[in-house]
Amino acid sequence: MIRRDVSISLEATSPEEARAAIDAHQLSLDWSGDSFMAHLWLDATHRTICVDGEPVGVAGWTADESPYLSLLTLDRRAIALDRQVMEVVLDESGARTAYLASWDAHHVTTFGAYATGVGSQAYQFRLPDPGDLREPVPGLEITLATHADLDYLHSTGWQSDFASYVEKSAMSIARLEGREVGIAVHERHALDSGVVDIGMYVDPVLRRHGVGSSILSLTARAVRDAGLTPVAGCWWKNWSSRATLEAAGLVCAGTILRFDLDPDVFVRASSDGGDP
Template identity: 25%
Template sequence: MNTQFVPIAFAEIHAEVQQHLASLPARIDSFLEEHILASQHYRILLNGQAAGFAAIHNGQLITQFALAMPYKPHGQPVFQQLRKLERVQEAFVPTCDEFFLAHALDEYRQLAKQAYFFRLGQPAQPRQIPSSYALRLAARADTAFIQEHSGDFFAPVERYIEAQELFLVQSGDACVGFGLLDTSSLYPDGASTGMYTLKGLRRRGVGTATITLLIAECERRGLQAVAGCWYGNHASKQTLERAGMFTQTRLLKIHF
């Protein structure tokens, strides 16, 4: 079996990547999505026939590996060849992508739990929208204030403001935090939620209220909300769970 990896622009496989991700049992968040979009993409050819695609970030991190059904039996030798490209040393693999995960595990030397991916659960009762907090769309005039209080957490701030995806969280006239709806480029109806509570106001329910309000804003815009947090960030995990989200997917960093 002659295996070739042909460098291509992402636009050439955008539809295939969207179709592949839509077939998985859970969605990925903006962190992994950004790594995928910033990767070098490859068309996989087997005996000259288009068989699938792969992606490598920064020369060393595999972020995508997929083969069409007729070519899946060749997965192991193809993945072994993929590992020889560029300077590959590791892979970001979401546990919802069974085919990618299985082949990465065949080759692994070390495994690190990188992040949780969250989705919205089905509440037993209607979700309660907090009445003491509200979202206000950030304006250009808010840029310096946001950067002063959150650093580079929402960088690039200007892009998110222009896209109407960044919010100030207000309690009365006071700003108590910020919220983000990072619209997906890989899911036509998806957005990742993010929040930041001002120092001195944490552990008071602001984060939970922010995520709850962002979920409601997603529903208003016809978007499906997802979220992610680092595996060791127990405070963020608890905040997302209190807001009605749950995790069934992990992002693994697999070293070869």
């Protein structure tokens, strides 16, 4: 039975305590996806959730003009209070949007109770069978990018900060018969060091010729050869990227969801004669 005579408050928390809650939540999931949710959790404003003065979890939301929720962890003993906790979090944060991973049952059920609309935000990909990776087009190879490649990288206009990728060895140059034709990204996951987010860019004149999927295939193979796990993501409306990822041999295994939240949904249900 849900208790109603409890005091719920949100208190200041240290970065160490917030990171511990983030790590614990990450480890509770069967799959990480790419770093989309990890970055939201890490960049959030965090508060300790207290029930009757005792800490029972951590909430996280952005601090901008239109805040959105991304994290709400609760100890098992406090799960029955999730609805009341959400009311407090929504009131203090002002958040009316949440981003959630479809495989994150804890967040989907807790935030979903207040959702008046749900939509896709990004597709998430994994590699169930390395044997499904496509054979790259002949003559294509990828080599780790160096500062000598910055002129080419900047000429693509694809990113604004190529130097940081080069410095952390997270980007490679794709060459076809020795000529630059694209870029491969292979960046360590923000929370799981055994996972690598992969992506690619192809020069416009060579798109729809199998170069993009070949770059992804070569990158995924290199990640696996290093004993790591490749994952990828793309925006939900980017069907060309989804097709390229699938052509490379990766499989859509989840979705980042966008929830529209209404803090008064239960109040209105009660006034309409629904369950309190």
